[in-house]
Amino acid sequence: MSLFDALQPATQDPILLSFQDFMADPRAEKTNLGVGMYYDAQGRIPVMRAVAAAEEQVMQRQAPWGYLMSEGLPGLRAGAESLLFGDALAGSLRGRVATLQTLGGTGAIRLGAEVINRLQPGAVVAMSRPTWLNHPSTFQAAGLQVAEYPYYDRATGEVEWAAMREAVAAMPAGTVVLLHACCHNPTGADLSPGQWAELADLLAERRLVPFLDLAYGGFGDGLEADTAPVRLLAAKGLPLFVATSFSKSFALYGERVGALSVVAESAEQATMLTETMKSITRNIYSTPPTHGALLVATVLGDPVLRADWRAELESMRLRIVGTRQALLDRVGRNSGHDFGFLTRQKGLFSYSGLSVAQMQRMKAEAAVHAVEDGRICMAAVNESNIDRVAAALRAVTQEG
Known part of the structure; x- marks a missing residue:
């Protein structure tokens, strides 16, 4: 008997599976609405101004990188x-x-x-x-x-x-x-x-x-x-x-x-x-x-860095708010599905209410990837992909 004879396939995390499917998709126009990260209007993870300033300070510290205590910094x-x-x-x-x-x-x-x-x-x-x-x-x-x-x-x-x-x-x-x-x-x-x-x-x-x-x-x-x-x-x-x-x-x-x-x-x-x-x-x-x-x-x-961080964080929040409204405007209110939730919900995610089959259709037909439970990351929607995302949402929610 080997130690590994008892191994069984582990249950795969649906969020990680969605990301794996996205990475394997060869289509150039693919869009990932599954991973929960904030992206800016250009589709990039930002380096926040206050964090960049803190990085400069940290790299000038000229101190060894020893262990922290178990409780942390x-x-x-x-x-x-x-x-x-x-x-x-x-x-x-x-x-x-x-x-x-x-x-x-x-x-x-x-x-x-x-x-x-x-x-x-x-x-x-x-x-x-x-x-x-x-x-x-x-x-x-x-x-x-x-x-x-x-x-x-x-x-x-x-x-x-x-x-x-x-x-x-x-x-x-x-x-x-x-x-x-x-x-x-x-x-x-x-x-x-x-x-x-x-x-x-x-x-x-x-x-x-x-x-x-x-x-x-x-x-x-x-x-x-x-x-x-x-x-x-x-x-x-x-x-x-x-x-x-x-x-x-x-x-x-x-x-x-x-x-x-x-x-x-x-x-x-x-x-x-x-x-x-x-x-x-x-x-x-x-x-x-x-x-x-x-x-x-x-x-x-640092009071100055903290104030700048809060201001940039607020601008990130407002970008998502604007994106929600822009997507609702594009997808329309008569698509066969009520998308009014887009502007009522808050944060990085919206729960689309779409079925597993509809989410799979968006992936297969439009290269729009998201978690199959219907969650979509609003922060990943930007000017370069919003029309494609709106078209995919309309297509899978049209009646008949």
């Missing part, structure tokens, strides 16, 4: 807390926040899942239906159970709020509730401020544990509005997990910069949480990488 951790909680709330929390640098947002989610499983083995994590395709498997890999709550109404393209509220109200105390802080992936449909306020009260009443995934801060309604749910829930005094990704908001995808912040009930608990998280990361990857963390920490720690 202090400046990155402080910058993440400042971004999430603001100075006023951070002061009122009085050391009750434990923050570790992580390997991107995915690493933050997995670290949070490992912490939860240590504290409450086999705990239930309830997540929206649908959610990011990697969410269920990441929590399950840490030993947790996964459940769903209603979230998206395919008929209206809106949040199914009444059904969601009813489901949350029926959850047993201690259930972990995974929530997208903004720019819901894959649907682009977000809770309103009023719904967030009602949800916060419900979570507190039911003694549930919110776990916020903040992967697209700044791309929804702006940075302050997009991070507001963090401050709302933290002010409620709830145990709170926040997984922050800097990949999209800083255009630093391959640098894998993220953070996990956990709000505890006391400073003593926060200290123990920090030690718990350090012990977990020590046994997985030991220490996080330095370079990307230095870039983010430099930007967040």
Whole structure:
């Protein structure tokens, strides 16, 4: 018997499969609407001005590239807390926040899942239906159970709020509730401020544990509005997990910069949480990488660079808003499919409502690639491909 005799084919990630299909497509006019990255009007991943300025500073540091401690770069951790909680709330929390640098947002989610499983083995994590395709498997890999709550109404393209509220109200105390802080992936449909306020009260009443995934801060309604749910829930005094990704908001995808912040009930608990998280990361990857963390920490720690970063991030958000309207104008309102959701949804993604067969037709007939669940990356649409994308959408939604 060989060690490898038990090998079985692994389940392929649909997002990665979509990218593989795109790379293998020989057609010159092919378009990739599947990968969740921000592209500028020319179809390029930008190098943000503040990040470029931070890079110049970092490369002048003339210091060795030694290991970080398991908790990561202090400046990155402080910058993440400042971004999430603001100075006023951070002061009122009085050391009750434990923050570790992580390997991107995915690493933050997995670290949070490992912490939860240590504290409450086999705990239930309830997540929206649908959610990011990697969410269920990441929590399950840490030993947790996964459940769903209603979230998206395919008929209206809106949040199914009444059904969601009813489901949350029926959850047993201690259930972990995974929530997208903004720019819901894959649907682009977000809770309103009023719904967030009602949800916060419900979570507190039911003694549930919110776990916020903040992967697209700044791309929804702006940075302050997009991070507001963090401050709302933290002010409620709830145990709170926040997984922050800097990949999209800083255009630093391959640098894998993220953070996990956990709000505890006391400073003593926060200290123990920090030690718990350090012990977990020590046994997985030991220490996080330095370079990307230095870039983010430099930007967040410099008032001038931070202001420039926020201004450019806002311009990126507004470009997507304009693209949504332009695509809706081109695809038309009488195509056999209601595309009004394009301007109602927020962030990098829109949930098209198209079937698997329709998504496959777009790929086969028009070389327009996207995830087969109907998610399309709006940031990948630009002036050079928008007419082709609109034509493909019209073609697969025409009746008859």
